[in-house]
Amino acid sequence: MTLKKSRLAFPHLSLFAAGCVLALAPALGFAQGATPIPGATPAAPAIVTAVGELATVPAPSLTAKAWLTLDATSGQIIASQNPDERVEPASLTKLMSAYLVFDALENKRLTLDQNVTVSEKAWKTEGSRMFIKPGSQVTVDELLKGVIVQSGNDATVALAEAVAGSEDAFAALMNQEAAKQGLRDTHFVNSTGLPDPTHLTTVRDLAILSRNLVVKFPQYLHYYSQKEYTYNKIKQNNRNRLLWTDPTVDGLKTGHTQSAGYCLVATALRDGRRVVSVIVGAASDSARVENSLKLLNWSFQNFDTIKLFDNEKPAVNARVWEGQAETVGLGSQAPTWITVPRGKGPQVKPVAQYTQPLIAPLKQGAKVGTVSLSLDGKLLRQEPLYVLNDVAEAGFFGRVYDKIRLLFE
CATH class of the missing domain: 3.40.710.10 (DD-peptidase/beta-lactamase superfamily)
Structure with a gap:
């Protein structure tokens, strides 16, 4: 199953089937149209599984x-x-x-x-x-x-x-x-x-x-x-x-x-x-x-x-509507590091849930979703997703064109 709306791209990591993204969003408590709280500190990532449980060598x-x-x-x-x-x-x-x-x-x-x-x-x-x-x-x-x-x-x-x-x-x-x-x-x-x-x-x-x-x-x-x-x-x-x-x-x-x-x-x-x-x-x-x-x-x-992404290396390149740019990077405001059993870094599976559709104007630092990081089918942690660059609103005809296209998405 595919999901054209999300246009997800994890350039540095493998990704679960994109079709689960919007289906998972309500269950994870993600609301579309979320807006950032000025001056707020990013929430600590939810650590679900102690990574030692996934290791082949047990703790001493x-x-x-x-x-x-x-x-x-x-x-x-x-x-x-x-x-x-x-x-x-x-x-x-x-x-x-x-x-x-x-x-x-x-x-x-x-x-x-x-x-x-x-x-x-x-x-x-x-x-x-x-x-x-x-x-x-x-x-x-x-x-x-x-x-x-x-x-x-x-x-x-x-x-x-x-x-x-x-x-x-x-x-x-x-x-x-x-x-x-x-x-x-x-x-x-x-x-x-x-x-x-x-x-x-x-x-x-x-x-x-x-x-x-x-x-x-x-x-x-x-x-x-x-x-x-x-x-x-x-x-x-x-x-x-x-x-x-x-x-x-x-x-x-x-x-x-x-x-x-x-x-x-x-x-x-x-x-x-x-x-x-x-x-x-x-x-x-x-x-x-x-x-x-x-x-x-x-x-x-x-x-x-290992470092997965940061404010210069996006987790997601997401589609933007009614903006002067067609895509925008979504990622973390600080480097995102994750601890995994030795050698299992490439097996980390990220799944993003973010506001659909993303409509300009977008401000750098706006929180628009989360990315879940899993290994061997178990959730290790979640990180908030922020807009990494400003995206200005398109001109009148560009906005109208995208409004019409959205009707058929």
């Missing part, structure tokens, strides 16, 4: 309460176990604390050389410590090393107070940012990860947060790969032992309490591709390291991440 057997591995470029979950079980994050909490400090730095609310006066509350905070003294002046740069390299709870509270005035106010900002990022099962009570019955998250939320951190703030990732830091004549090693085990690992954070077990969010960059792994509830430090390395290796060795 891990000894942890919950775990997840995610490709940072595509944002796709590769595989997981108990991804939505609420768990204690322990010092993995400091990922959000650091995120808010980085955001304050980028928005000029803090500077790295700014001095912070250490409060009595920060000095008294229990748990792992940077060993800062009450009343002393410590720079934001030094405190970040204390938080990230040494996992110092005292340094974390000092930075929380510098950003928000108090740790309670900072915790409110943490929850506000969690909601903004769509961390649906996360609630923070403090900046450090000290145990509290309502201080909870999931490995899915931790993976999303970690991916957002490395994508938005790559300029600060060097803190996470620093192996040691000396402050007040006390040298402490980074607790992430993968920094010594695997040279491609450059972060991110460990966590441990008696009730949470041993936790580790790790990330590695190999041949330009970044993967994030999350392990919580391991029985020992060595177990979290071993599990994380297994998960990273499996994710890199058995999956590819």
Whole structure:
């Protein structure tokens, strides 16, 4: 079956039979004549299947309460176990604390050389410590090393107070940012990860947060790969032992309490591709390291991440009516990457659903539909389709001619 109206052309990918396009549109909730919302942020792609389910090599057997591995470029979950079980994050909490400090730095609310006066509350905070003294002046740069390299709870509270005035106010900002990022099962009570019955998250939320951190703030990732830091004549090693085990690992954070077990969010960059792994509830430090390395290796060795299209490489060349151009490219506003089992990139099947008919004038950036990306009959994700170029309205006779032609289409 064919569909002349759509005039679909996927120049870079194979396509399902075009006849299913309009038939699928109502079922997918796509309404003809959709118009863009000015200033709106594109919706996150709907990830339907964890791509690991399509791999011939199964995920490794891990000894942890919950775990997840995610490709940072595509944002796709590769595989997981108990991804939505609420768990204690322990010092993995400091990922959000650091995120808010980085955001304050980028928005000029803090500077790295700014001095912070250490409060009595920060000095008294229990748990792992940077060993800062009450009343002393410590720079934001030094405190970040204390938080990230040494996992110092005292340094974390000092930075929380510098950003928000108090740790309670900072915790409110943490929850506000969690909601903004769509961390649906996360609630923070403090900046450090000290145990509290309502201080909870999931490995899915931790993976999303970690991916957002490395994508938005790559300029600060060097803190996470620093192996040691000396402050007040006390040298402490980074607790992430993968920094010594695997040279491609450059972060991110460990966590441990008696009730949470041993936790580790790790990330590695190999041949330009970044993967994030999350392990919580391991029985020992060595177990979290071993599990994380297994998960990273499996994710890199058995999956590819490929770019399908972007704002210069359209997903669809679509027919335009009553316009000065007969076709227009439809695609994504940012590069669209997809993670698939190794070697299966050419088998990805895209199907587009978009407004029929497309009538000029069309404005660049107008959302007109979606493209679904499937592999082995399973939907991996959906992406919005945007008009990539302006198309001006044709003259009077051109519009009339196309109106007549449409009557016979």
